[in-house]
Amino acid sequence: MDPSRAQNKTDLSEADRNEAIDRLYDVALDPERFETLLDVWESAVRPLRAQANFAAxxxxxxxxxxxxxxxxxxxxxxVDLSQAPNDMDTILAPFGQVSAFVLDATLTVKGVNSAGIERLLLNKGSKLSELAVHPDDLDAIGRAVSTLMHGKAHDTTVLRVRALQQAHFVVLRLQRCLTVAGPPLVLAASSEVGWPDGFNDILRRAFSLTxxxxxxVQSLVECCSVSDIAKQRGRSVDTIRAQVKSILSKTETHSQVELVRLALSVMDMANLTMDAQVEPRMVSKGYxxxxxxxxxxxxxxxGRRLDYLVLGDPKGQPILFLPLNYGLVRWPASAEAEASQKGLRIIVPVRSGYGKSDLVPKKASYGDAVIADTMQILDDQGVKTCPIVSMGNDSYYGFQLARHYxxxxxxxxxCGGVLPITLREQYERMDKWHRFILAGAKYTPHLLPFMVKAGFFLARKIGKRSFIHAVYGDSPADVATFEHPEVFEAIITGSEVALSTNHIAHDGFSRAILEGQNDDWSADVHALKGRLPVIFMNGMQDPHVxxxxxxxxxxxxxxxxxxxxxxxxQLIFFRHWPDVIKVLSTLPN
Incomplete structure (x- = not known):
């Protein structure tokens, strides 16, 4: 601020301003300092809120x-963009379904792809000795790695080693890799192939296989012998040989080697086809x-892309579920199973700016788009009428939908419902994380986008568990709810649409809060009195309410x-979802 300008009642003091700006840049360089900014900001701005006109x-x-x-x-x-893919990402990128891992000179696994984790049971930090092959072969791999490291031979070598678990052979191709900085590494690509979901069906349709x-075919690709396959399947060796002969005839191949090569080629083509799709198939997958x-x-x-999920019974009674600004689009596994058993079809929009749903242009109304998008999803599902279940301040969108339609x-x-915040005291009572964002949206809306973006980057850096513990630290019930294994999986999996390794929904989050939710929308609530059953399920440890x-x-x-x-x-839905389903079962169809 210009020093010549007179201080007024809604300005920061010079000392507060300087300290806040220092903390601001600290957070920009290291999001883990976010909570320090939060505390400094609250100390400086809270007195100004007390003096401000709530209406303006x-x-x-x-x-x-x-x-x-x-x-x-x-x-x-x-700072975030500067964190480019590391050497491990670059080295392992070409290996999709093929198990691959990288070793350093100490025979420690420096990186491993998902197929290697699944098929070889290795993880980053594992030692070569943990690879499930014959001990003599482990020594041979170690010697080959050392030779490659010191550049005493060619850059690559191929070894045939004996797997312990199924007593079959595994082919390892070892290759010396030079990194941008640091000592050389050795890449090990294995014949152990991660079999893609649904690939058996592709083979059956392509070659009329049973x-x-x-x-x-899968067992042959996995380097199993005919006798191995017979043992695995409880069949005679002659039966498996007859099946192999039939497969060779149907695929017009002349040997098992040629058959395996064909299967791997088809697998590559299938993967390339999926990668080349303009609108890739997205899956919400728990662990x-x-x-x-x-x-x-x-x-x-x-022209925007708009995604949604259907949980429960895909042909059941429709329920619209509004998943909170954190994008909690999945229910606990038991809740989804119960919904399916009760014949409930849970329709969950992935709103603009979340997941793969395109963000609404800046000049368009975000709130209007949420309403229109939701109605388009219901129309796509053939839904004429349904109840709404919302979480947290998504009750705002519930009322808007019911008012407009x-x-x-x-x-x-x-669940954890929120009504219009019309008093300054209602912001002051919130726990500090919620107050920082929501009071920021009310009193300093022009500064909110940075606050939200920094919060998302903090969550990415420290992990979702640590972030949830910080945000809900003053609500023991929410922390305990989050730590329930099924709830933890649902929240971690569902929130991928808000925060993942390659996406953050900070723009959508900010616009949702800034457009409408902080206005006085009490008229929209009162308009539904006597026209719509409204049930609020609230917890007494809600940091927002x-x-x-x-x-x-x-x-x-x-x-x-x-x-x-x-x-x-606030996470009451995840704790008391059986009560929600019980209420839904009492509503008229």
Whole structure:
């Protein structure tokens, strides 16, 4: 700020401003310092909020401060982009389904691809001795690696080693690799091939194979002998030989080697075909209990890609689920199974800017797009009427949908629901993380994009578990809920649409908060009184809606059916989903 300008009641002091700007650039260079900025910012800005006019709150409307935030935002992008794929990514990139790993001079695994993790049971940091091959062959691999490291022979060598688990041979191709910096490494590509999901079906359709014959092809590609296959399948060697003969005839190949080469070629073509698709097939895939779910894809009238998921029974009674700004698009495995058993079809939009759903252009209304996109998804599913289940402040979109399309929705069940925040005190009561973002959206909206972006980069750097523990640290119920194994898997998997290794949804998150949610939308709520059953399920440990704020909601909107839980917070849906399903089962079809 210009020193000649007189200080007014909504300006930071010179000391506060300088400290906040210092912390701002600290965060831009290292997102792990985000919480320090949060504390400094709150200390400086809270007194200004107390003096500001709530109806016209735009604090710190100073082009110099705004310029610092803009530059810091650019810095954080550069820092992230500078973290280019490392040598391991580059070395392993060409190996899709082929198991591959990289060794250093100490015979430690420096990198391994997903096929190597699955087929060879190796991980980064494993020792070569953990590779499940004959001990004599381990010594041979070690000697070959040492020879390659010192450049005493050709750059590559091929070894045939004996696997321990299935007593079959594995071919390893070892190649010396030079890195940008540091000592040379050795890449080991194995004949152990990761078999793609659904590839048996591709072989069956392409060559008219039976299911048993496709399984035999898989075993041959995995270097199993005919006798190995016979033991695995509980069949005689003669039966397997007859099946191999039939397979050779159907595929017009003349030997097992030629057959394996053909199968690998078809696999490569299948992978290339999938990679070349303009709209790639996306799958929401858990790592333990959750079933894989394909994303459905639409094109909006303005040409954007729009994705959504269907959980539960794909032909069941439709339920619209609004998954919170964190993009929690999956339910715990038991909840999804229960929904399927109860005949519930859970339709979950992946909103603009999340996952592969394209972001709405800046000049367009984000809120209007969310409403229009949701209705397009319901139309694609052939849904005429359904109830809405929302989480957190997505109750805002629930009310907007019901207000704009009153004949399309039969009820709103808001888990951790939020109503219009119309008092400054309601921001002040929030826990600090929620207040930092939501009060920032109210009082310093021009600075919010950096705050949100920095938060997302922090979550990427420290991991989702640490981030959730920080954000919900003052809500023991939310932390305990998150740590339940099924809930943990659902949140980690579902939130991939908001934060993954190659995508962050900070733009969509910011625009959702800035456009509509911080206005007074109480008229939209009152308009539904007597027209739509509205049930709020709220926890007393909610960092967004603490007990006193909840009591104010109950007073101002006394026609809503409130159901209060002492043992829950904002993540109440994940803790008490059986009650949600019970309510859904009582609603008229």
């Amino acid at each position: 709150p735009r604090l710190l409307d100073d082009p110099i401060i705004a310029g610092h935030f803009k530059r810091a935002s650019e810095f954080i992008d550069r 299911g048993a014959e496709a399984d035999v 333990d209990s959750l079933e894989s779910r394909d994303y459905q894809t639409l094109t909006t009238p303005d 009153p004949d399309s929705f039969t009820a709103l069940i808001a 603490p007990p006193e704020t909840l009591r104010e909601f109950q007073r101002d909107y006394d026609w809503i059916d409130y159901r209060i839980y002492e043992d829950a917070g």
